[in-house]
Amino acid sequence: MGETDLKKGVSGLTALTVVVGTVIGAGIFFKPTAVYGAAGSPGLGLIAWILGGVIAIAGGLTVAEIGTIYTETGGMMIYLEKVFGKWVGFLVGWAQMVVYFPANIAALAIIFATQIVSLFDLSESILVPIAVGTASFVIILNLLGTKYGGFIQNSATFLKLVPIAVIIVAGLAYSGGGVVRLFPISVADHPVVTSLGSALVATVFAYDGWMNVGTLAGEMKNPGKVLPKVIIGGLSIVMAVYILINIAYLFVLSPNELAATDTPAAAVAHGLFGNFGGKLVTIGILVSVFGGINGYTMSGLRIPYTLAKQNMLPFSHWFGKLHPKSAMPVNGGFVMLIISLIMILSGQFNQLTDLMVFVIWIFNTLTFAAVVKLRRTEPTLHRPYRVPLYPVVPIIAILGGLYIILNTLVVQPENAALGLLLTLAGIPVYLYCKKKNN
Template sequence: MGKNTLKKEIGLLAASAVVIGMVIGSGVFFKPTAIYTATGAPGLGMIAWIIGGLITIAGGLTAAEVAAAIPKTGGMIVWLEETYGEVWGFLLGWVETVISFPANIAALGIIFATQAVSLLGLGDEMLIIIAIISIIFLIVMNCLGAKVGGNIQTVFTIGKMVPILAIIVFGFINGNGGVVRLFPVSVATHPIATSLGSALLATMFAYDGWIHVGNIAGELKNPKKDLPKAIIGGLLFVMAAYILINMAYLFVLPASALAATKTPATDVATLLFGAAGGKVITVGILVSIFGTLNGNILTGMRVPYALALENKLPGSKWLSKLTPKTSTPINSGILIGVIAIVMTLSGNFNQLTDLLVFVLWIFYVMTFIAVMVLRKKKPDLIRPYKVPLYPVIPIIAIVGGLYIIINTMFTQPLNAGLGLVVTAIGLPIYYMRKNKTAK
């Protein structure tokens, strides 16, 4: 094994935990507020969760074919390069390295610190300190090896399910609302088309993150079999958990109450378990966010490493180095961590994340279309897994993704334009590095 070769030591369980852990974070606890504010009715909110899950699963079923056929470290970057050319893979890697992953890490660090400060009764001056410490700690842990990062992900993914399962079970048993709380489907003051669109966007944020498991494909023991299983199995589990916990929420509180609070899960838990229930859920939220933060670091640090291996980034020789004993891209982890910490200090991570949503969904749709392109372009490519009901499932994923893109263009034209500008900045860097390598 060469010094720049990643170790294949991640199994199906850890890969599935990455999918579940990357998706289930703060969204399951906080997104009900936005969804029921948008819909004004419980039924339409539940429909949004279901449709969002179906679009995500269609995307997972579709992307899994490309992932199994091209099981290389870098995930979507490599898939786009194989399909459309290396410039598209670079642009995605550029966006993920400079803004997407660092912004997510910074945001999760701040949310984690906010919950910790609230639970421990600390002053707000500790918020940034705790956020930075949590980020540095997990970067150090992941630099000890993919196995360590994978084990952390597995443990915290299991741990985050405890409060979710508690709310589901006791919500169904002790909730006073009953099934009637799922009705009405809509209200006159909230037009179905626009309300469902806004709610669907919120659910898609909650479902996001699963595709990044492809970044560790090169470290899976059996990527061709385990990668599609991890994606599909993980997403089915997430969708079931989201639908059940939202039903439990509605059995305890009406949609109007969920829309009026910033902490729907804590409010529900307080009613179910008493005053101590709020603190229990706060601990559960901490566990959930910590696991998601770890998943973003585990997968994010592989992105600049994959680009550096091909000498596509300034400082590629340094970024492509691995630790001698654990074969971990430590320098790439440091880069991601430093950018994340700067974003944490600046306080602009939420705006940066919003800017990139539009652009990232363009790459998602391109990945879904890649299944069709590769079937024509490379019919002899070995495909251990093929998307079922082709081409229906890919079309569902593509249409769902296009809806998000078009909706953002109309509702947030400034953010969409700024996102494209940030992405375009990567073009001169790509061509400069390409010319330098050619010479």
């Protein structure tokens, strides 16, 4: 059912807080390891954080246009189905079900377990069991009803800002730290083009969530005027926070030290506040990561159910069944849990996030292209909001997306091949369901 009757009750301030709260998650606490490991220098690392923000802003401004045209529930699935055909829209949902959401849940569960092991000086042999238990607990809790997941999400949204603020203030005031130098940009064994690309893939994960910005358009009184301000303002705030906290990191630890630790934010907190203070900040980071797992779980549970209601999955009746008490899609939730647990067994946080980024950015880039195609094929279509500086902004978004995709194909061909294989496995599923429905 379309959401054409949504109340126009979302203010600019509310939308701004949604943007900031959705995007700032666990990536800023853990991706410095991958960013500075790939970049090799503080200058190239900071450039990657800035470029990630610029691409996110360009992407948000572009997607918002198509979001004001097609306001039905489904987001990117609806956009691509309307412009490129039903099979492309199905592949988005399929990729979200088997790669995007499970990989996010698995990666964050691994990070949560890594923090627990570090906090309590436990054996790394129990890291995977902790991650498995965490992901299972969060998914099962959400299957009991939306009130449980909602409570966790609301609490974590506010609490996650505490360790960020503490690290930024204390890090910038740190008297024993070093100097952050932008030059030289490159160092030995780190070619600028591929190193920047790998670092950019890492920062893009930290900016993940901006795609949801356009879904607010249908509930705004004047989206054409408010939406660009919200996107530019919200993502600029996020980018400023990310740059400031990275400068704070670099005041305390060198790029090599950040690249060498699995828990960069906790290591910085330990350097700033000592053992006890560092553990307190680490607890705050744990709350943020737990909230991130919960957020992706809440959204991910709806994907198999949505596809099932369209009869686009084998055993759609089974996937689309709701629990009589919780009214939650339990069967689809358990399938997503199984996929997440298989991914957790790999134990690879950065590999999982790179896999997720590669797959979802294929569809992100297609969505940017869909905006350009609609301008050419449907020039008279009513657009409550138009991308500013068209076609420059969409081109920036498309080029940024292509750079991320091509760099992953070159630098991580096996990971890219796995992502493509899992995504294209949806084509025979689509053909089977289409034939069955006909």
